[in-house]
Amino acid sequence: MVGPGRQERAWIRGAQAGSASDLEALFREHWPRAHRAAFLVVQDAAAAEDIAQEAFLAAVRNLDRFDRRRPFGPWLHRIVVNRSIDWARARRLRREAGEVETAEGESDTGDLGNPFSEGIAAGLASLRPEQRAVIVLRYLLEYSPGEIADLLDLPRGTVNSRLRRGLDRLEDILDRERR
Amino acid sequence: MSRETELLRALQRIQAPDELEGLRRAWPLVSAAFESREPVAWPRRNQWPLLAAAAGVVILAAALTSPGRALVGSVRDAVTSETVKPKPALTSLPARGVLLVNSKNGPWRVQFDGSKRRLGPWWEGSWSPQAKYVVVTRGHELAAIDPNEKGAIRWSLDRSGTVRSARWSREAGDRVAYLNGHQLRVVAGDGTADGPLRQLVATTPPAWRPGGDRELAFSTVDGRIELVETDSTKTRWRTDPGEIPTQLVWSEDGQRLLVLAERSLHVLDAEGHRLWATGLSVGPSGVAFVRKSHRFVMIRFSPATGRSDLVLLQAERDPGEERFLYSAPGDFGTLAISPNGHWLLVGWVNADQWLFLRLTASKVVAVSGIARKFGAPPRVGPLSKAFPPSVSWCCPASP
Numbered sequence: 001m002v003g004p005g006r007q008e009r010a011w012i013r014g015a016q017a018g019s020a021s022d023l024e025a026l027f028r029e030h031w032p033r034a035h036r037a038a039f040l041v042v043q044d045a046a047a048a049e050d051i052a053q054e055a056f057l058a059a060v061r062n063l064d065r066f067d068r069r070r071p072f073g074p075w076l077h078r079i080v081v082n083r084s085i086d087w088a089r090a091r092r093l094r095r096e097a098g099e100v101e102t103a104e105g106e107s108d109t110g111d112l113g114n115p116f117s118e119g120i121a122a123g124l125a126s127l128r129p130e131q132r133a134v135i136v137l138r139y140l141l142e143y144s145p146g147e148i149a150d151l152l153d154l155p156r157g158t159v160n161s162r163l164r165r166g167l168d169r170l171e172d173i174l175d176r177e178r179r
Numbered sequence: 180m181s182r183e184t185e186l187l188r189a190l191q192r193i194q195a196p197d198e199l200e201g202l203r204r205a206w207p208l209v210s211a212a213f214e215s216r217e218p219v220a221w222p223r224r225n226q227w228p229l230l231a232a233a234a235g236v237v238i239l240a241a242a243l244t245s246p247g248r249a250l251v252g253s254v255r256d257a258v259t260s261e262t263v264k265p266k267p268a269l270t271s272l273p274a275r276g277v278l279l280v281n282s283k284n285g286p287w288r289v290q291f292d293g294s295k296r297r298l299g300p301w302w303e304g305s306w307s308p309q310a311k312y313v314v315v316t317r318g319h320e321l322a323a324i325d326p327n328e329k330g331a332i333r334w335s336l337d338r339s340g341t342v343r344s345a346r347w348s349r350e351a352g353d354r355v356a357y358l359n360g361h362q363l364r365v366v367a368g369d370g371t372a373d374g375p376l377r378q379l380v381a382t383t384p385p386a387w388r389p390g391g392d393r394e395l396a397f398s399t400v401d402g403r404i405e406l407v408e409t410d411s412t413k414t415r416w417r418t419d420p421g422e423i424p425t426q427l428v429w430s431e432d433g434q435r436l437l438v439l440a441e442r443s444l445h446v447l448d449a450e451g452h453r454l455w456a457t458g459l460s461v462g463p464s465g466v467a468f469v470r471k472s473h474r475f476v477m478i479r480f481s482p483a484t485g486r487s488d489l490v491l492l493q494a495e496r497d498p499g500e501e502r503f504l505y506s507a508p509g510d511f512g513t514l515a516i517s518p519n520g521h522w523l524l525v526g527w528v529n530a531d532q533w534l535f536l537r538l539t540a541s542k543v544v545a546v547s548g549i550a551r552k553f554g555a556p557p558r559v560g561p562l563s564k565a566f567p568p569s570v571s572w573c574c575p576a577s578p
Binding site for chain 1: 183186187189190191193194195196197198201202204205206208209210212213214457458460461462481482483484485
């Protein structure tokens with residue numbers, strides 16, 4: 001990830017000074033990727049929306065403390081991805097405890113657009129939430145493994161092994177679809 | 180093309196459902212949260228690291244001193260008290276008063292000694308002042324019944340629309356407001372002088388302003404909150420359109436109004452000015468004022484953790500630091516404050532329990548099997564359908 005652009009720094013400065021239009025610009029810029037990242041990790045449309053929304057609310061609450069020399073994206077994505085992992089883990093535990101009646105296939109996976117994406121979505125669903133998170137951070141949000149390690153408070157080796165295993169599994173799926 | 184590039188393109192082609200709709204839904208909440216915050220001046224922002232360090236020292240000192248240990252202990256007790264062993268029976272209430280429980284098969288009265296009686300097959304009920312009567316609704320019917328006379332009907336009215344959300348005024352109990360479809364009507368406490376007050380109102384239960392001159396707050400179908408003098412029918416004030424609320428709750432002195440909706444909470448003063456607002460995640464929620472104060476308890480559900488929290492906030496221009504009271508997995512369904520103000524009743528739906536939390540200490544009393552106690556047949560549908568949706572503890576400020 002590159003550092004914040006001049007435009008983003010201006011929006012943050014404006015929002016910190018009380019400009020709602022600057023906050024809205026920042027929100028519109030970052031919502032799609034934050035929402036999509038949450039969706040790919042939790043695989044549930046309603047939960048993804050709530051998680052992205054909560055992350056923005058947390059960002060607003062802490063806006064005054066934010067160092068505007070730093071990029072906004074990683075700050076937001078750290079919240080989104082960690083909450084998504086927590087949510088997905090909690091859902092898995094509830095299923096194991098028999099508290100959630102809906103089956104895996106009933107979750108709202110939305111319009112996945114094209115055959116490749118359907119395969120990728122299915123492949124992601126077969127990974128553990130922690131693996132999905134590193135794949136999403138690496139290939140959707142385009143962070144380096146070192147940056148992912150920082151965002152998730154993980155050793156870099158763990159990030160690399162999760163990436164490698166997740167990628168191998170997804171590659172199998174892509175290969176099957178090519179045939 | 181490398182496998183990584185291929186994967187990157189495939190991932191970036193996936194569209195989350197309702198991405199734009201989600202953006203449209205979320206922005207008003209984020210914007211409301213932004214407007215309600217108090218901007219910090221630049222120099223103060225620079226003091227943050229120093230303040231954080233100072234706070235750390237204070238917390239460490241507090242944890243090492245005995246009052247500090249007591250505080251830490253009380254917070255820990257509150258967090259871990261979800262493992263409290265529930266009682267199988269409601270043998271008594273922890274504080275004086277009488278409960279009105281709206282269950283799926285009608286309202287029930289619960290006395291201090293735990294004895295209870297179903298008041299009839301009504302849809303819902305609400306106390307008159309001092310709990311002498313209960314105003315009840317069912318279908319097209321509105322009635323006042325006597326809970327001490329096995330629910331004997333004192334008077335009743337039939338209306339053309341579906342009648343619901345009847346509320347008795349607290350000042351001498353001489354007015355009852357209710358909804359007839361989308362019409363707001365008011366009738367005298369003896370069942371006479373029934374008449375329309377406003378058209379095109381939302382289904383939100385109206386709320387009489389304590390201490391007001393027969394003033395009633397309600398929501399219009401476009402989410403405006405209006406305060407009307409019911410005798411003169413004059414509008415005292417009206418807010419801009421917004422999200423339709425689920426609950427309107429006045430503080431006991433009538434100086435603060437909480438407007439709770441599915442996705443937001445607005446705090447208004449007696450003149451309808453917004454003091455602050457906050458966005459909420461979709462999920463169970465509820466609010467109740469602490470007696471004789473502008474502090475209130477709110478249920479806040481977190482979809483990320485699947486837990487509900489109870490937090491204490493302040494209905495002042497500065498909401499203050501929120502104080503955490505209790506947390507448990509699943510949904511909290513109802514809130515009621517005891518008449519002496521010391522106890523909070525919380526419905527914990529997933530556990531089928533009522534929790535009685537002592538507000539001034541970290542004490543929790545739990546009672547299990549609530550749905551069955553109020554007439555739900557065993558194992559029919561999900562628990563959330565059988566659990567009593569509302570309770571009021573007579574005679575609090577807001578029913």
